[in-house]
Amino acid sequence: MPRITSARQNGRAHRSTFATGVALAAGTALALTACSAIGSGDDASSSPDQTVTLVTHDSFALSDGLIEAFEAESGLTVEIVTPGDGGSLVNQLVLTKDAPLGDAVFGIDNSFASRAIDEGVLAPYTSQAPAAADAAQYAPDDSGSLTAVDVGDVCLNIDDTWFAEHGQQPPATLEDLTKPEYKDQLVVTNAATSSPGLAFLLATIGAFGEDGWQGYWSQLQANGLKVVESWSDAYDVDFSGGSGQGQRPIVLSYASSPPFTVPEGGSEPTTSALLDTCFRQVEYAGVLANAQNPEGAQQLVDFLLSDEVQADIPGSMYMYPVSGSVELPAEWAQWAPLSDAPFQVAPADIEQHRDEWIRAWTDIVTG
Missing domain, CATH: 3.40.190.10 (Periplasmic binding protein-like II)
Incomplete structure (x- = not known):
């Protein structure tokens, strides 16, 4: 199955529509889209500790080669599950928290962060990745459950x-x-x-x-x-x-x-x-409670905070990296400053x- 593509159109940032209010019916979870990232060559016989599943929104995208490089370095196979947009993502995580859809999550934003934390969807994890110190300023609370990855x-x-x-x-x-x-x-x-x-x-x-x-x-x-x-x-x-x-x-x-x-x-x-x-929107990553591969999920969170991914975020997801050490594209530095x-x-x-x-x-x- 092909790599998931971004829902942002024509090179401009946007977020797709989302469900608000009451959570979607539990049966909806059965209709989720799951895609395996290209590059590892592993098949469905991979053991749970060799596979790490990222649950994310349908605007997730990284440049070709980044996930493959992570797989090669970690020995993991990355699978991606997309329940929908940011609101649907949190709804589905709440509905499936006892038997989660994956191991790690990316795309919970600050308008839904408290719900995910309060519902017990996440396991605490403190990343030691290079950008973790920069990410800490955006933490939604002191639970250590969510790590900021990008802002917009x-x-x-x-x-x-x-x-x-x-x-x-x-x-x-x-x-x-x-x-x-x-x-x-x-x-x-x-x-x-x-x-x-x-x-x-x-x-x-x-x-x-x-x-x-x-x-x-x-x-x-x-x-x-x-x-x-x-x-x-x-x-x-x-x-x-x-x-x-x-x-x-x-x-x-x-x-x-x-x-x-x-x-x-x-x-x-x-x-x-x-x-x-x-x-300001902040997008977070975290380790899902009851994950089958929590160690792999931690590695995936660290990967999202790596210099390579942080530098890729403006061009692939049209958001700003949390890392202060990566260089923004020249046109962003000139024409797309964040609000003071x-x-x-x-x-x-x-x-x-x-x-x-x-x-x-x-x-x-x-x-």
């Missing part, structure tokens, strides 16, 4: 060319988007069906607090907000800076999106990220209120 900022992006052609000053802050001059200009993804949409909802909660975020969304709605189901719908259909055919010059995307809008023969992007509108002050919401608060917030958001925006 969900931010509003603007079509600089559109604003220049229309002689209009672009917005800079969340508050700007409620002003009349930006009416009918913003398109975002559904907070109940996409992880960027949920991240942006969390950004507004971090910005305006429990007492203010609902009023803010009501103002956006009154100012012509458009909500669509997926990142690709927003960016490639409605955003004027995507395909060039859209009508809206402000879109929800990532801080890493602008470098991919440098036109052929051009020297700078046609879009930019509004770094005062961001929410992203909005934050405590993981425990997200876990406690996520479904409640999504229901309230739905009532305001799409109800």
